[in-house]
Amino acid sequence: MNMNLTPRQQQVFDLVQEAIERTGAPPTRAEIAAQLGFRSANAAEEHLQALARKGAIELVGGTSRGIRLKSDTLRALRAARADDTMAPPALLAAAALSLPLVGRVAAGSPILAQEHIDQHYQVSPALFPVKPDYLLRVRGMSMRDAGILDGDLLAVQRADDARNGQIVVARLGDEVTVKRFQRTRAGIELLPENPEFQPIRIAPGSTDFALEGVAVGLIRNTALM
Template sequence: MKPLTDRQQEILNFIERSLLQDGFPPTIAEIADAFGVRSTNSIRGHLQALARKGAIELVPAASRGIRLLKPTPDLDQGLPLVGRVAAGQPILAEEHIERYCRLGPELFDNRADYLLRVQGMSMRDAGILDGDLLAVQRTPEARNGQIVIARIQDEATVKRLRLDSKTRMAFLEPANLDFAIIEVDLQREPLVIEGVVVGVIRSGL
């Protein structure tokens, strides 16, 4: 599949979540409403781009005529375990998935959509170590203080999110003094939230 823009990936994530939660794809109007877009024309444009890039198929004359060409993983099959993520590529790209792990839902307070293998020690003091598995819930939004999977400058990183609404700045804070805080001016560059961490599994799976 060809690389997606940030907005295209967000829309694809929304379609996948709708399929998982509702069992059917959203309408164009529902996608527009979810992203606060008044006109459905721009959403149609993004869907057509997703179809050209091989992510979805558009079924003519159907109100929910969106079909994923790579089906959303069935949660009964297990959670996809994601290893190293290549810069600029979607986290759940097929080539990043090492395997599927069957885990009981009672392990986590909130629903997890995938597992991400940690690389490095930047979150050591939060109890997240190199090689651990993070249980991640896919969402494009996060609250102050949550540990998130964020994409900045085409790189995915695990950090604690701090937002300053007055200055429109976002801070991605490590939990290790050996690492610097990443500052993002939201007026100048996008910050894409790929998900929030809902659990940690010590390495060994």
């Protein structure tokens, strides 16, 4: 896409986009600096601020991963990826998805059981790099530093496995939680993005753990009001 980005700004933009598609969350300033060879996170911040001024991204204050691709940017990216054998990009953007919003989840029942669905939202598919299956209202601030805040709507694709580093929706006994996934030799760790919370460790073969899906996007809690 053409936003008159400098080569360095394009590198930063591509890195942010790839991280969101791969893990469901943007990189930190320190991660951008490390991957692109900047001397400090401040240099990454300067490029992010320039991208925000040019309208390529949106910065959310107070979190280390508060970087978002704007909806029109996502639409342009989706259109750019559509080849001649697919529907015209204008039709892709216009074809709204109807996604169920999952509220409180009762113990032992499927997350998409009818009694868990509060309502349906019509949203543009251009908001997400891949098609989600449902929206989950985030409760609590354990993922604050990933830019995922209390009341946000997490777009989730159903999955029973995940890659290390992906943000997932997991069931732990009677609770459903959003955390970053990490598989180790000792089992599975569910990592918060807030130092006030502790990691959750799952022993191999635990019957209290089930993966419900992986995050593929986020809608700020005020966007659909």
